[in-house]
Amino acid sequence: MNSIQSLVIIGSGNVATHLASAFQDAGLDILGIYSQTFKNSQILADKLNANAFESITDIPDTADAYLLAVTDSALIKIVSEMPIVNGVLMHTSGSVGLDVFPTRIIRSAVFYPLQTFTKGKSIDFSSVPILIESKNKIVLKQLENLGDKISKTVKSIDSKQRKQLHLAAVFASNFSNYMYHIAFNLLKENDLNFDLLKPLINETVEKLNSISPQEAQTGPAIRDDHKTINEHIDMLDNNPAYQHIYRLISDQIKKLKS
Amino acid sequence: MNSIQSLVIIGSGNVATHLASAFQDAGLDILGIYSQTFKNSQILADKLNANAFESITDIPDTADAYLLAVTDSALIKIVSEMPIVNGVLMHTSGSVGLDVFPTRIIRSAVFYPLQTFTKGKSIDFSSVPILIESKNKIVLKQLENLGDKISKTVKSIDSKQRKQLHLAAVFASNFSNYMYHIAFNLLKENDLNFDLLKPLINETVEKLNSISPQEAQTGPAIRDDHKTINEHIDMLDNNPAYQHIYRLISDQIKKLKS
Numbered sequence: 001m002n003s004i005q006s007l008v009i010i011g012s013g014n015v016a017t018h019l020a021s022a023f024q025d026a027g028l029d030i031l032g033i034y035s036q037t038f039k040n041s042q043i044l045a046d047k048l049n050a051n052a053f054e055s056i057t058d059i060p061d062t063a064d065a066y067l068l069a070v071t072d073s074a075l076i077k078i079v080s081e082m083p084i085v086n087g088v089l090m091h092t093s094g095s096v097g098l099d100v101f102p103t104r105i106i107r108s109a110v111f112y113p114l115q116t117f118t119k120g121k122s123i124d125f126s127s128v129p130i131l132i133e134s135k136n137k138i139v140l141k142q143l144e145n146l147g148d149k150i151s152k153t154v155k156s157i158d159s160k161q162r163k164q165l166h167l168a169a170v171f172a173s174n175f176s177n178y179m180y181h182i183a184f185n186l187l188k189e190n191d192l193n194f195d196l197l198k199p200l201i202n203e204t205v206e207k208l209n210s211i212s213p214q215e216a217q218t219g220p221a222i223r224d225d226h227k228t229i230n231e232h233i234d235m236l237d238n239n240p241a242y243q244h245i246y247r248l249i250s251d252q253i254k255k256l257k258s
Numbered sequence: 259m260n261s262i263q264s265l266v267i268i269g270s271g272n273v274a275t276h277l278a279s280a281f282q283d284a285g286l287d288i289l290g291i292y293s294q295t296f297k298n299s300q301i302l303a304d305k306l307n308a309n310a311f312e313s314i315t316d317i318p319d320t321a322d323a324y325l326l327a328v329t330d331s332a333l334i335k336i337v338s339e340m341p342i343v344n345g346v347l348m349h350t351s352g353s354v355g356l357d358v359f360p361t362r363i364i365r366s367a368v369f370y371p372l373q374t375f376t377k378g379k380s381i382d383f384s385s386v387p388i389l390i391e392s393k394n395k396i397v398l399k400q401l402e403n404l405g406d407k408i409s410k411t412v413k414s415i416d417s418k419q420r421k422q423l424h425l426a427a428v429f430a431s432n433f434s435n436y437m438y439h440i441a442f443n444l445l446k447e448n449d450l451n452f453d454l455l456k457p458l459i460n461e462t463v464e465k466l467n468s469i470s471p472q473e474a475q476t477g478p479a480i481r482d483d484h485k486t487i488n489e490h491i492d493m494l495d496n497n498p499a500y501q502h503i504y505r506l507i508s509d510q511i512k513k514l515k516s
Contacts, residue, residue: 174477219432
């Protein structure tokens with residue numbers, strides 16, 4: 001097996017930027033960047049001291065791998081426009097299957113970093129799980145090797161599992177963040193600072209290192225404390241959407257007891 | 259103002275246990291424990307090397323303060339049964355007003371630690387916000403002084419604000435934990451370990467140190483990625499409750515854009 005030494009990055013968003021930097025820091029050779037918006041390619045290329053390609057046809061065919069870190073909707077278009085290359089073609093999406101690649105592409109793969117990336121905020125990549133997939137066993141070995149260079153958790157899973165993981169991540173990250181948003185608003189309305197909740201939020205997460213979320217569940221709903229639940233529902237009278245969410249989740253939490 | 263030096267603890271649950279230990283560690287004198295179940299009083303009393311009172315009438319009237327750390331439903335009963343004392347009577351509930359104390363009790367107060375306490379898991383109390391309330395200015399000063407001994411964040415708020423804070427905490431802690439529970443179940447169904455999500459959960463919380471939850475919102479809903487949203491809803495076909503939660507929260511997140 002030849003390990004992957006050189007990469008072309010396709011895309012210039014948060015995932016592309018964070019992964020490209022992690023690869024470069026790990027000693028890999030970034031041959032250049034292509035993005036649908038040339039200006040964005042240039043910004044990332046400048047950061048990495050690499051080339052920016054103006055057209056997709058300018059992409060060199062000599063890279064060991066091509067990282068397609070673009071939105072799910074752009075992915076099909078990019079795959080169809082890609083010049084024929086020998087290297088591994090890998091996308092980074094949690095919700096798109098391996099089948100986005102036509103069967104003529106032999107070295108197709110997925111390299112999915114399970115993390116939320118924020119512009120300008122650096123990440124310790126060693127703790128980011130990398131979920132890999134390929135039908136080609138040599139390619140899978142190459143991805144494992146590539147993943148090991150930037151992360152201590154590299155795991156091979158299939159498209160169905162990855163989609164399930166992505167769905168679970170929506171609940172665990174996007175929806176929990178929306179719960180913080182509601183809390184933020186409820187406090188703002190009463191001149192209270194969101195910082196007051198941070199130790200509680202941290203401890204709620206910290207608990208998961210010793211017990212399961214089900215065991216960790218606290219609050220009025222799990223205690224069947226109807227008096228508090230009804231008071232809370234009354235307090236949310238001016239916000240029917242928050243009230244609806246409160247009712248629905250409380251009803252579910254109550255069922256955990258039985 | 260005489261600062262509070264001695265306390266009687268009423269209650270033997272998580273809040274009573276954690277607060278009593280924190281007070282003792284801060285050099286305060288725990289005169290004893292009373293709990294409706296004598297066996298539980300003894301367990302906590304043994305831990306603190308303090309007395310356990312068998313009857314509420316055995317409680318000494320010489321303590322500077324009486325911490326009523328019992329469930330909301332037990333609070334009214336305990337207050338009505340309390341012998342007449344000179345010290346400060348303070349409850350620890352987020353959702354109960356100061357008006358739970360009859361007006362004949364002059365030194366009534368609230369001492370609410372905003373944290374989730376787990377049996378057997380120690381807490382760094384210095385980072386736990388303590389929210390205090392009393393109509394008596396001298397008592398308020400005493401509580402501020404008491405709070406300062408165990409926490410670096412002591413803040414005086416009124417009952418309305420405290421109830422709002424408690425409601426916000428339900429969203430930020432209890433409901434976010436339920437989102438973790440859903441994620442846990444979705445992974446278990448597919449032989450995937452919840453640990454894979456922990457770096458993502460940690461980073462989701464870590465982000466809040468630099469940006470607001472609204473700015474931090476990511477995921478298919480905020481991107482208006484209908485294809486992924488519809489796929490996720492299909493994947494939840496065997497769990498109507500999870501599907502309902504997914505739809506409801508996604509619809510709300512979409513509105514953040516406008």
